[in-house]
Amino acid sequence: RKEVEQDPGPFNVPEGATVAFNCTYSNSASQSFFWYRQDCRKEPKLLMSVYSSGNEDGRFTAQLNRASQYISLLIRDSKLSDSATYLCVVPHMDTGRRALTFGSGTRLQVQP
Amino acid sequence: DAGVIQSPRHEVTEMGQEVTLRCKPISGHNSLFWYRQTMMRGLELLIYFNNNVPIDDSGMPEDRFSAKMPNASFSTLKIQPSEPRDSAVYFCASTSDTEAFFGQGTRLTVV
Numbered sequence: 001r002k003e004v005e006q007d008p009g010p011f012n013v014p015e016g017a018t019v020a021f022n023c024t025y026s027n028s029a030s031q032s033f034f035w036y037r038q039d040c041r042k043e044p045k046l047l048m049s050v051y052s053s054g055n056e057d058g059r060f061t062a063q064l065n066r067a068s069q070y071i072s073l074l075i076r077d078s079k080l081s082d083s084a085t086y087l088c089v090v091p092h093m094d095t096g097r098r099a100l101t102f103g104s105g106t107r108l109q110v111q112p
Numbered sequence: 113d114a115g116v117i118q119s120p121r122h123e124v125t126e127m128g129q130e131v132t133l134r135c136k137p138i139s140g141h142n143s144l145f146w147y148r149q150t151m152m153r154g155l156e157l158l159i160y161f162n163n164n165v166p167i168d169d170s171g172m173p174e175d176r177f178s179a180k181m182p183n184a185s186f187s188t189l190k191i192q193p194s195e196p197r198d199s200a201v202y203f204c205a206s207t208s209d210t211e212a213f214f215g216q217g218t219r220l221t222v223v
Binding site: 103 | 210
């Protein structure tokens with residue numbers, strides 16, 4: 001099993017729709033999680049952090065389910081500008097140091 | 113701070129040539145990561161440093177790849193000799209306790 005798994009998509013949704021992505025992780029010791037957003041031909045940028053059960057920021061909600069080892073990202077009232085690839089990131093302790101493992105990303109295309 | 117700075121932004125080279133990618137992390141960040149991104153394999157961790165010391169290089173594809181961090185403000189990733197399958201975008205990232213900041217990447221094409 002991969003350390004971090006995501007559905008690659010693409011998710012094609014109309015403007016205004018609500019869309020959710022899931023990400024599963026294998027390291028049960030992981031305590032914090034991140035969602036990054038990557039636009040085409042650009043670098044990934046932090047979207048949200050998830051440290052406990054969840055986090056909400058405007059139209060974006062991230063939730064964590066430790067029992068099932070997955071995190072989700074919910075986008076409400078989606079905008080054309082939300083079109084991007086969303087990367088799930090799980091830090092893990094490696095010989096006492098933190099390393100970041102990225103999922104392969106889920107591509108979202110919001111259509112007018 | 114100008115953020116993580118990578119150079120060059122684009123590199124086109126012939127197979128067999130040596131390629132050196134450069135990264136200047138954000139001042140004060142202790143960890144630096146090199147990633148490679150392709151359509152087929154996504155974002156792969158190649159190597160990361162903590163306080164200039166290489167911690168995990170298990171992601172480095174083979175001996176043709178090497179990375180150094182001679183000081184806290186500079187790192188290089190070298191490919192020698194380069195091959196067409198090395199074509200990818202190479203990202204450098206440095207981290208604070210809570211966030212990883214990426215450079216704009218180097219788009220490498222080996223022909």
